Amino acid sequence: MYFNKESMIDEFDLIQSASYVKGWSDQAYIYGYGVEGGGYADEPVNFQNSKDGGVVDSHIQKVNSRSKTVKETRQLRSMSERLQRSSYRFSPIDDTVDKELTRSSWTREDIALFCLRSMNNNVKKAVKAYKCFTTMMCKFNSKNGNEIDIHNPTILSQLRTGKVVIFDKLDLHGRLLVIINLHHHDPKLQTVDDLILLFVFVIELIMIENPHNYAAERNGLSILINASKIGFSDFRMEYCLRIVQILKKNFPIKIGQLLIFKPSRLIKLSIKLVMLTKKRLKKKFQIINKIFEPLDSITDFDALSHFIDRNHIPKELGGNHDFVSDEFWENKYQGHMLAELFRKRKASNKPPEQIKIIANGGCTTRRTGPKKNSEKNGRKHRKMAN
Numbered sequence: 001m002y003f004n005k006e007s008m009i010d011e012f013d014l015i016q017s018a019s020y021v022k023g024w025s026d027q028a029y030i031y032g033y034g035v036e037g038g039g040y041a042d043e044p045v046n047f048q049n050s051k052d053g054g055v056v057d058s059h060i061q062k063v064n065s066r067s068k069t070v071k072e073t074r075q076l077r078s079m080s081e082r083l084q085r086s087s088y089r090f091s092p093i094d095d096t097v098d099k100e101l102t103r104s105s106w107t108r109e110d111i112a113l114f115c116l117r118s119m120n121n122n123v124k125k126a127v128k129a130y131k132c133f134t135t136m137m138c139k140f141n142s143k144n145g146n147e148i149d150i151h152n153p154t155i156l157s158q159l160r161t162g163k164v165v166i167f168d169k170l171d172l173h174g175r176l177l178v179i180i181n182l183h184h185h186d187p188k189l190q191t192v193d194d195l196i197l198l199f200v201f202v203i204e205l206i207m208i209e210n211p212h213n214y215a216a217e218r219n220g221l222s223i224l225i226n227a228s229k230i231g232f233s234d235f236r237m238e239y240c241l242r243i244v245q246i247l248k249k250n251f252p253i254k255i256g257q258l259l260i261f262k263p264s265r266l267i268k269l270s271i272k273l274v275m276l277t278k279k280r281l282k283k284k285f286q287i288i289n290k291i292f293e294p295l296d297s298i299t300d301f302d303a304l305s306h307f308i309d310r311n312h313i314p315k316e317l318g319g320n321h322d323f324v325s326d327e328f329w330e331n332k333y334q335g336h337m338l339a340e341l342f343r344k345r346k347a348s349n350k351p352p353e354q355i356k357i358i359a360n361g362g363c364t365t366r367r368t369g370p371k372k373n374s375e376k377n378g379r380k381h382r383k384m385a386n
Helices: 008-012 058-063 070-085 108-118 123-141 153-159 192-209 211-219 237-249 265-275 325-348 373-385
Strands: 047-049 055-057 164-166 176-181 221-226 255-261 285-288 354-359 362-367
Touching: 070 108, 070 123, 108 123, 108 192, 108 211, 123 192, 153 192, 164 192, 176 192, 176 211, 192 211, 192 237, 221 237, 237 255, 237 265, 265 285
Parallel strands: 176 221, 221 255, 255 285
Antiparallel strands: 047 055, 164 176, 354 362
8 A cells, every 4th residue: 555745644754854853753753663573663764765756755655565365355345345336425445536535645445444454354344434434534524625634724733732642652452542632722712623623634644654553453542631731611521522422433443542631620520420421431431640550559540550651651741751742743744844845846846848749741849848048049049140
């Protein structure tokens, strides 16, 4: 599964700003995985130019080039037949790229394959997941035309605050961990829909890039909502409920835990009241009151160390792991801007094309690019001579 130079990976990860190359942080190569070891690469990812002038990351291409098994090929064909029988809009399952669904080069087959693997190769469940996901993405992207895109000001302005970040370590269950910092969200300036739009953008990015050796696809996703720095007036229970509902109903990613880190007493009380009527969701919620808990203690699992390795808890949450969420998307954004600059520069330096024209029984060549000064001077001298 290869991505062209217009994919999300190119926009975020393929080129890093020169200011970050020397002091490469853990965040800078979140998606730079070793192909054989299944973990992080020991050194920063290597960048090289492709044949078409784009920038290619060899690590990412190797990781994302998983081949389908014979069984999966048959199952994808079965999914396609089921969708066609119901005349579903986004069928058959092939290499078609629907811009109503994504601004990346993610094909229908890529989406269907993720759904199939995430549903443990259950064709019936995979078809349902495919329909739910594509319907939701089409709805989001059709509001104002391709809304789920880094160029959308609503998404870009929120990304750069570190409001929603992908953690560079897995939780203790091997799940991918997404951190939502509510203190970066101003309910007076941004709506709940703005936050949900950003969340959907990040989850789609996770599905496309499949970081940490396909952790989200295989084991699911956990979400840590950092409510330690906000008051009751800035908290909206709707954040938590809509996030879980979107994941459960529309995304083919299994939801693990929804952890709410150190909420105030009033927030904690409101959560407990809401959960009285949400019995199914209650199992997913866990309020985190403290950071560490002795390994041999018997508790209500209200410590962060019960879910994240005690050595990997971020410093901003009281741990020792050097992960600064405020800088996460800034690094990614600088890489995106540098990639755009290289693409524009490459386009401006493109040599002029030549078109062969048959005239008077012969073949002449016409240059479509800018004419050289020597040609202009030659015509000028001939005109003066005449």
